[in-house]
Amino acid sequence: MLDIKMIRQNPDWTKDKLSSRGVTAEEIDHLLDLDKNRRELLVQSETLKEKRNKVSQGIATKKRNKENADEEIAAMKQVGSDIKEIDKNLEDTADKMNYILVRLPNIPDDSVPVGPDESYNTEVRKWGDIPEYNFTPKHHWEIGEDLGILDFDQAAKVSGSRFVYYIGLGARLERAVYNFMLDQHQEEGYTEMITPYLVNNQAMFGTSQFPKFTEDVYTVMVDENPLTLIPTAEVPLTNYFAGKILDGAKLPEKVTALSPSFRSEAGSAGRDTRGLIRMHQFNKVEMVKIAKPEQSFDELEKMTADAENILKKLNLPYHVIVLSSGDASFSSTKTYDLETWLPGQGKYREISSCSNCLDFQARRAQIRYRDESGKTKLAHTLNGSGLAVGRCVASILENYQNEDGSVTIPDILVPYMGGVTKITKENAK
Numbered sequence: 001m002l003d004i005k006m007i008r009q010n011p012d013w014t015k016d017k018l019s020s021r022g023v024t025a026e027e028i029d030h031l032l033d034l035d036k037n038r039r040e041l042l043v044q045s046e047t048l049k050e051k052r053n054k055v056s057q058g059i060a061t062k063k064r065n066k067e068n069a070d071e072e073i074a075a076m077k078q079v080g081s082d083i084k085e086i087d088k089n090l091e092d093t094a095d096k097m098n099y100i101l102v103r104l105p106n107i108p109d110d111s112v113p114v115g116p117d118e119s120y121n122t123e124v125r126k127w128g129d130i131p132e133y134n135f136t137p138k139h140h141w142e143i144g145e146d147l148g149i150l151d152f153d154q155a156a157k158v159s160g161s162r163f164v165y166y167i168g169l170g171a172r173l174e175r176a177v178y179n180f181m182l183d184q185h186q187e188e189g190y191t192e193m194i195t196p197y198l199v200n201n202q203a204m205f206g207t208s209q210f211p212k213f214t215e216d217v218y219t220v221m222v223d224e225n226p227l228t229l230i231p232t233a234e235v236p237l238t239n240y241f242a243g244k245i246l247d248g249a250k251l252p253e254k255v256t257a258l259s260p261s262f263r264s265e266a267g268s269a270g271r272d273t274r275g276l277i278r279m280h281q282f283n284k285v286e287m288v289k290i291a292k293p294e295q296s297f298d299e300l301e302k303m304t305a306d307a308e309n310i311l312k313k314l315n316l317p318y319h320v321i322v323l324s325s326g327d328a329s330f331s332s333t334k335t336y337d338l339e340t341w342l343p344g345q346g347k348y349r350e351i352s353s354c355s356n357c358l359d360f361q362a363r364r365a366q367i368r369y370r371d372e373s374g375k376t377k378l379a380h381t382l383n384g385s386g387l388a389v390g391r392c393v394a395s396i397l398e399n400y401q402n403e404d405g406s407v408t409i410p411d412i413l414v415p416y417m418g419g420v421t422k423i424t425k426e427n428a429k
Contacts, residue, residue, distance in 0.1 A: 001208075001363045002104050004035055004097070014107070020114045020325035021105045031104075034097045041090040048083050052076060102205075103212055106360045108325035109297075109334040120324035121337070127308065128317030130341055135403045139344035140394040141275040144170060146405050147428045152274070161273070162265065162280040164390075168429035169420065173396070173409075174283065176416035178258050178389045181285040181310055185386055188306050190256035190287060195236035197259060198227040203239040206365030208331035208357075215266045229262035233286035234383040241290050242365040245376055251369055252291040252299050256386065258283060276390040277349060283389040289382040290367060293359070296380035297334075300356040303384045304336045307352040310387055313412045316395050317341040319348055331357045338387070340395040351391045354384030 007014045011032060015025045055072055062069040108114070113122045131137075144150030149170025155163040166174050182192055198220070204210040209217065209231060218229045230236060237255050246253065261284045272278035287306060291299045304320065311318045323335040332355035339348035359378040362368070367379045400408045406424040409417050420427065 001101055001360060002107065003359075003363065004031075004101065008032065008035060017107045017325075018104065020108060020116070022116070022326065023104060027100065027104075031097060031100045034093055034100075038090060038093045038097060041086055041093060045083060045086045045090060048079055048086065052079050052083065055079075102364075105330045106333050106357060108328065109356075112322060112328065112334050113324045115324035116326035117324065118327045121321045121327055122324075124320040124322055124336070126317075126319040127312060128315065128341070130317055131343060131399055133343070133401075133403075137343035137398060137401060139275060140342070140397040142344070143397045143401055143405065143407060147407070147423055147425055149173070149423065149428050150276075160280075162278065164276065164279065169417070169423045169427065170393075172417055172420070173413070173423070174389060174393055176413045177392050177396070178283055178285055179416050180313075180413055181386055181389070182256065182258060184310060184313070185256040185285070185287060185306065188254075188309075190254045190306075193237065193240070193255050193257045195230075195233055195240070195257050195259060197230050197236075198222065199230055199235050199239065200225065200227060203235055203242070204228050206242050207235045207238050207361050208364065209235065212330060216264050218262050218264060230259060231263050232261050232284060232383075232385075233257040233259035234288060237286060237288040238290075238361060238367075238381055238383065239365060241367045241379075244367065246290065246367075246369040246379065248292055248369040248371045248377075251379070252289045252295055254287070254289050256285060256287050258285050258389075260284075276394040279390060282391075285386045285389065287354075287384045287386045290369075291380045291382060292369065292371075293377075293380050296356050296358065296382060299382055300334065300336070300354060303382055304338070304354040307338055307354055307384055307386045310392075311338065311340060311351070314392070314396065314410045316392075316399055316410075318351070323353075329353065329355055331355070331360050333358045333360070340391070341399065342395060343398045343401075349391065349395075350388075351395065352385040352387045355382065357381045357383070 011028060015028050055076055059069045059072050113120050141150060149167050151165040151167060155165050186192055201210055217231055219226050237257055261282055263280060265278055265280060268278055287303055289299050289303060318338050318340045321337050323337055328335040335353055335355040337350050338352040340351045342349050358380050361381045362378045367381065368376050369379050370376055396410060397407055400410065402408060406422050408422050409420060414421055
């Protein structure tokens with residue numbers, strides 16, 4: 001959530017920066033009008049309350065002196081009524097302000113390309129060679145179904161579209177991938193966690209999924225309380241620090257977790273209807289950092305490098321792009337996407353997003369730290385996929401496919417596969 005004081009002090013700058021994210025100048029003007037009205041009402045309320053306190057003291061004095069205070073008492077009844085009306089207006093105005101504030105996206109960083117959509121994204125770098133084949137490469141779902149390690153049809157009968165069964169060495173490959181990722185992130189200094197997979201509304205608000213994206217999640221009732229199946233481990237990992245005051249000398253905090261992610265994929269009808277790219281349920285290894293403001297952009301570069309390291313060790317070609325102001329996530333000031341090459345589709349597809357949210361989430365979740373002078377400040381939060389496991393499996397199946405339909409296992413994963421170096425129809429199950 002943005003700081004209303006910052007908006008008040010920099011109205012034109014705020015309008016200019018947020019215009020690239022679809023926010024109109026009129027919306028900011030309306031917010032500032034409400035803010036002005038709220039502050040005026042606050043002054044009126046405090047002035048009347050101060051007057052009431054003074055007159056009440058005078059009434060008490062008169063009563064002690066057995067003097068008549070009827071006039072003052074009548075006046076105070078009117079003052080009390082006026083205060084009640086002003087405070088009600090104050091509450092209504094604050095609610096209207098908050099409604100707008102919690103729906104305003106983060107300010108894009110100056111280094112972010114300005115544009116309304118993904119066509120304005122900018123490539124930062126590429127890594128790896130695009131593989132060449134003497135046969136027509138298949139899509140990962142064709143490879144997986146032919147080998148008998150992925151079953152989308154039975155999953156559709158059991159759960160519906162956008163679900164899958166991993167079978168035999170397909171399940172082993174998925175497990176190998178996320179165990180490898182977790183081991184790598186531990187070596188890079190992240191503390192591994194196992195988090196709750198159901199979170200309350202405040203947790204979803206703290207990481208900015210609520211109230212804007214309530215249609216994108218699955219919510220269940222537990223003991224008459226609504227709990228949401230997490231769309232990413234970012235939610236419980238970041239909220240682990242909610243309401244805490246951290247030791248600034250120990251920042252950045254670095255945590256990682258494997259979790260299932262649940263997404264309704266609202267608005268994605270017709271997109272990626274086959275395969276592992278856009279699922280209602282998928283595994284993801286998440287990285288989260290809590291940093292001091294002066295650290296956060298350096299930590300974003302390091303986090304992105306940590307995600308890239310996974311792809312490099314798997315020898316999967318990829319490129320890094322910086323997202324435009326209109327394509328970045330709601331809470332992000334700057335986002336790098338990693339996209340891995342999928343030969344079956346003949347293009348790069350997203351496998352990780354690494355974002356710096358500045359104090360946008362920390363203000364909502366009250367994640368703070370104490371600096372060397374003892375002053376309490378809002379921290380900066382960062383999150384990144386390290387990586388989306390199913391998409392990584394898809395990339396391995398496509399980039400390591402062989403003409404006979406088998407799939408070679410990347411060298412780094414062979415120990416995690418119990419020594420299996422190739423998936424074939426004969427050994428798949």
